Amino acid sequence: MSAMTRAPLYLAYVALACTLLSGAVSVLAVRRHPDFLHFGSFFFLFLSGAASIGAGVWALLAGLTVSDRFELGLPWLDWHLRIDPLSGFFLLLLGTLALAISLYGPSYTRQFARGPAAQPLPPLGIFTALFVLGMQMLLLANDALVFMIFWEMMSLAGYFLVVYQHQHTANRQAAFLYLLLAHVGALVILLAFGVLAAFGGGLTFDQMRVAHLSPLWATLAFAFAFIGFGTKAGMVPLHVWLPEAHPVAPSHISALMSGAMIKMGIYGIVRLSYDLIGNVRWEWGMAVLIIGTASSVLGVLYALMQHDMKRLLAYHSIENIGIILMGLGLSMIFLGNGHIMLGTLGLVAALYHTLNHALFKGLLFLGAGAVDYRTHAHDLDQMGGLIHRMPITALFFLVGCVAISALPPFNGFVSEWLTFQTALQAPALHDGVLRTIIPIAAALLALTGALAAACFVKAFGIAFLGKPRSRSVGRAREVPAGMLAGMGLLGTLCLLLGVFPTTMIKLMAPITQLLVRDELPSAAAQGWLWLTPISSDVASYSAPCVLIAIVVVFALGYFFLKRGTAAPRRAYAWDCGFGHLTQRMQYTSTAFSQPIRRVFAGIWKVDEHIETLASKGTIPHVTSLHYSLYTQDWSWLKCYLPIGRLVLAAANRIGFIQTGNIHTYLKFSFVTLIVFLWIVS
Amino acid sequence: MDRQLTAWALAAAQALLFIAAAPLLAGWLQRVKCHMQNRAAPAVWQPYRDLLKLTRKKLLLADNASWLFRAVPYVVFGATLLAAAVVPLIAVRLPTAAIADVIVLVGFFALARFFTALAGLDIGTAFGGMGASREMMVAALAEPAMLMAVFTLSMTAHTTNLSVATEYILNAGLVLRPSFLFALLALAMVAVAESSRVPVDNPATHLELTMLHEAMILEYGGRHLALIEWATQIKLMIYSVLIVDFFFPWGIATEFTAMALAGGIVAVAAKLMGLAVLLVVWETVMAKMRLFRVPQFLGFALMLGLLAMLTHVVLET
Amino acid sequence: MGIATLGLYNQAIILFASLALLTSFIMLAQARMLPLIFTFAWQGLLLATVSVLVAIVTNHPHLYISAALTFTLKVVLIPWLLYRLSGKLNMHYDAEAIAHPTLMLLGGVGLVIFGYHVSQSIVHLSGLATRNTIAVSIAIELLGMLLMCARKSAVAQVIGFMSMESGIFFAAVISTYGMPLIVELGVAFDILVAAILFGVFFFHLRDSFGSLNVVRFNRLSEANEPMPLPEPPAGEHP
């Protein structure tokens, strides 16, 4: 019996071993044998991903909680490991992404083996492995020490991956900022554990679970945890590192970071507030809801102003983290007010969106990587027309765009719909203020969704549609099969999770059982076809029907309209009769977002520069006009820069201690002596 | 089981009726408008003729149109069709209503809009880009306003399911809810914006400065254009029916007898005609506003929606 | 108890101790090099005498050894060394301007009072009749440090250092009749080596700085070259 019940943990060990092997193999990937990375390392990563999926699914299906310990660490504190449905769920998420990038990586990393972007390969493999290992272990950790060790290992490995192409200044600056904030965040998390340990009388999670905290201390611990993990998750205003770090990393790493790493922040928040601290309070929920709303709206608004593809995606990670936090916040509010079922619904919505975001954001980053791989273009305003050159990549990228814009029948829509449903139950609360604030948050969520749609119309339209805006883009080719397979996997999952939500929600029942001792019995009450979170009278959604309907429309259109008609004739675009079109007449990304920039002016620090060059002559007329636009993040200008300046100013001030004059030094020790003598006598 | 079948059959029939009637509404609208503006009016059936003609035309595509460009009309039409299928037109308690609630309805519109905008960008014309950019801006502001209005209703009815909500309001009888008034106004303004009517947009023009929706579909022709035009008409009808259902549901059939259904048809037809007249009056007295006054217009709608929600929470519970 | 009630030896101890204190003050005020060295030697002599007297009073014979050590080091070796060096560096007759001499003397007086205040809490342990001389020893130590803080010449600093040492030795003698032998020998050895090393350094310093004025030794100052403050980024565009 024990073998069967402990199986998830053993599978997890297999995954860890494979990760280590993948790191070990890539040590051999010196310049002469790059295949050790391309095949050896990624092969083991594939196995590791598969194993962690297995472990996670097993733990979820069986609703098992298995723990284990090793004679490591401190003399009086072993390493405690444990796998339960929650960590299983995140292992599943992580494994899926690992699987995808291990399919995608072998071809993608060839650009580092030789050519202009050549880099030593072993670090890439080793730190990718350590990165994954850190995440797997922190998910399995069952005491604060192990958790912190591997939390920091994850951050550190991430640093080395961000700085991998270190000849670019941008990479170095981004990596430094990333590591700094990661370190500070980790220290704050440490404080949260410190509070729990002080009350629980020990560093193991089991001791913390049984600790009895006064509301004040519990709130303090939660605040520390929220700030610390929020830094990693990239919530506003602690997000500044994210849009710097994600774009400069290699794309499969960006996928892993944006898809998995920032989710570890969510995992931490859930683990601490629901599991370790326990009995959630609605005030926390308020904080989380407000921060989440701010993150989502600001994230998408900043994303709209970006024209670097990966930067844009990075800001959307902030937005989606905000949506997840909104779900969590609603769940906490309802739980705090004693509505267990609604709290469960919010939690499910949040976790569902976590998984969805991992899938489509991973997909989008891989797509951006594919474009970069063929065209070496990051700037949207240099792309265009790629749908003709890279049709399959375009299809997958489109799937990602539709999914992240929360459009039915894809997965992004389901989780946002669940969040809406949770929000709409606000009347169940007694507090009138909550009842008003929550729907407003919901409306802002709607705004976020609409803006996201706008942003991805821009991203896909400018990059893949229209005409190529630069020569290298015009000459692009489709990417190798491996990369397509990686994207295809994630794209398919996006569709499946969108069409069969009931199955997924059933799978997540053990998590809510573990955390809030409840699940959603009504969700699939009407059968797999109908998603009815609360009851069929309140709300229902049938994704399969939607999919079928659209397919049917296509079929009918084919039969009644297309069949028998001649093949369409091709001609110049009409364009209201204006003459020849050049690619320079197309809308650029900057132009596309101009109306929204005007509507929401003031959210950004916008500096526009227009330089006109007038011709000589009796009638001067403008010969050339150069327009440039910078949008900057207020939180950077108003928060981080001042802190940096403050520290450096203090450092400069304090220089007087080291004057170099020995008399000063002697006086220091003399005065110290006198003062102390005075104190004691 | 038998009852189930009839229900499904009815639902299918209603959906078909819905999409079939949509051009009629457009035609009626056109006719009334011409009368009001002292112009010679086309027949009410004119839209049908147009659609038929378009489907017969030979398809002409811009030279760098991609597969996406050709798929978009079907996606748009499919999404709109689904939206039509879930809105109770003549009867409530129809099973199709369970496929999607009002939030999903908004999702369908968003889906259609998303792909239309992409199609606008596909050819690479300046007009297409302009249309897409402006349309998305308008949508970004319209969607939250609409949801605020809808949330007010669904909070009152404790459901987001259209059919159930309609039935609730029907059974509640005539209650003078200030929140409903505000919600009605908000929804009407959003409807005007979303179905690209004056003052936000002007469907009857191809001037660079005034186009929003038209600019995106400039490059379409033949059956593609037919599908999109039809979808637009259906969309207008959906909005009108929503307003009717939510605020004046009386007369809609609650049981599946021939009498009741006939009554439902008559009632909804009458209500729609009345609504159309109101819309025409509005369109005649209003002038198309500058693009950057549209945000203020929609902002006002959002404000109304918020007001509706607040009054609901503060005064009505 | 009044000094009158003490025996002659004890009175002598107190007398010589106070004279040693006086020499510290003289060193503080003494601007010229040669007299400074001689004063230091005198101080050593006084302290050696005191330790002999203490040895007689409390008949601790091994105090003679520490007295001898003090004599050889503080009266003979180190002054001689300094004399030779300052001769080699021909600075016998150069004098330095002392900043605020009166102020410094007043400060010295303050230090004496402070030393007395500090010693108050501990003297009651000493069985010695002349226990208050502990205050004097503390004062000598602190005055030596003050000298180091005040003087610009490296040689003067060394003298200040040495007089600190002698103050400590003095404290050891009168409070505890001297330290264990091995410690005393070790300390003496260290001081001797230190003195020699100081001599070596005088030459190095002179060679590389051209003078023994310690104020000039500030190449390693960090006060200059501060860090530039970060500026707002110029936007994401390159």
Added chain:
Amino acid sequence: MSLLEATLAAPLIGGLVLAFIGHRPLGGWVNVAVGMVTFGASLAMALDVFAHGPQLSSGRMFYIDAFNVYLVVLTAFVGLTTSIFSRPYMRHEVERGRVTDRRLRLYHSMYQCFLFSMLLALSTNNLGVLWVAMEAATLTTVLLVSLYRTPESIEAAWKYFILCGVGIAQALFGTVLIYFAAENKLGGDRDDTLLWTVLHNSGGNLDPAVISLAFVFLLVGYGTKVGLVPLHNWLPDAHSEGPTPMSAVLSGLLLNVALYALVRIKMLVDASLHTNLAGHLMMGFGLLSFTVAGLFLHRQHDVKRMFSYSSIEHMGLITFGFGMGGPLATFGALLHMTVHSLTKSAIFITVGHACQLAGTQRIDHIRGLIRTQPAIGWGLLIGTVAIAGFPPFGVFISEFLLLMATMKSWPWLTIPLLLGFGVAFAGLFRHVQRMVFGEPPPGQLPVEANMLPVVVHLLLVLWLGLAIPGFLSRWFEQATLLIAGASPL
């Protein structure tokens, strides 16, 4: 106890021998050999102690207990590895003409004498001898700091000499006062009164007034050598101007030894003083040094200077830990002593090679190490990561423990501590990153480097970070029991 005498004799004899043959090519090897002998002897002695518990030498001259035994081993070990590193390094210096034969001889001989004095200071049972050894450590190193005879180095040496001399003089006064107190209470045989064993056993009945005075003098005295702000000013100069092997042992070992002396004194003081005065003073000093040094890191332009400030920072942290007392904090502080000296000496070794590579110590002129010589680049980077307190390295564990202890006993002190960590990390990393990454300046060539010591040190630190081996943890526990009077278990 012959093993201990061997441990002490080896470096002494080695120093004498090297005083004659130090300049020969053989000298470097002899240096290494002596280091090996010392390390072997110390290890054997440690195992002996580990087997039979604390040992008092005949004549009660030396005393080895759980606290100092592992410091002895650590000192011998780092001495050995640094001598391994210093052989090629000094040869390179001779080739560059920065060092003559005479000075090379001086260097080798003094290196061993320095080790001897530190081992003596650690293992002696007599507080007076402890003082003598500390002073001897200063005297042996002061000429090495000025080995290059540049004006800067001589100035640095002078400041080192004067400041440490003055400080150590205060310590002497403190020792005298302790003797005074002890001699009053215990009386007995005069030569025993300064013996640690005697004093410690007599614990409690020394006169508090005298002891607190003594502690002030000793704190200021030995604190100067530990490098506590504001007595630290000599430290950056001495570390940055001397030859790199000296910097490695100074900051890796000397600071430890001084801190060791301070902690011994604190044990005495706590025993007889029933207030927590000593602890509070040390905490204040430690916290001040920690924060101030962290700020100073930001404004450095010389790489060795920067890392010496990081040493000040960590010493401050350890002092804070010891001052806080309590089993958890003491355990953390002991662990931190070990990992810090291992990591910091490894870093200085790497930095030495890096400076030879770039031909300068200016941070602004050191670039792209990882391109020119990956071994050095990675060594420096990983060393910095380790010292910055990132897992899985041991420094993280000790800082974790210290934070937890602070959280338990002084919750509100965690805030300055955390700020300090953040500031220090930023200050350290902003410079190191620029040196390691980026494009190397044209014409930068690899140098002959022996990275073995670095690898060994970092592996040890990694080991300590993942799992503290049983015997070591038992040592730490015994030491904790000794110092804090309770075991963390």
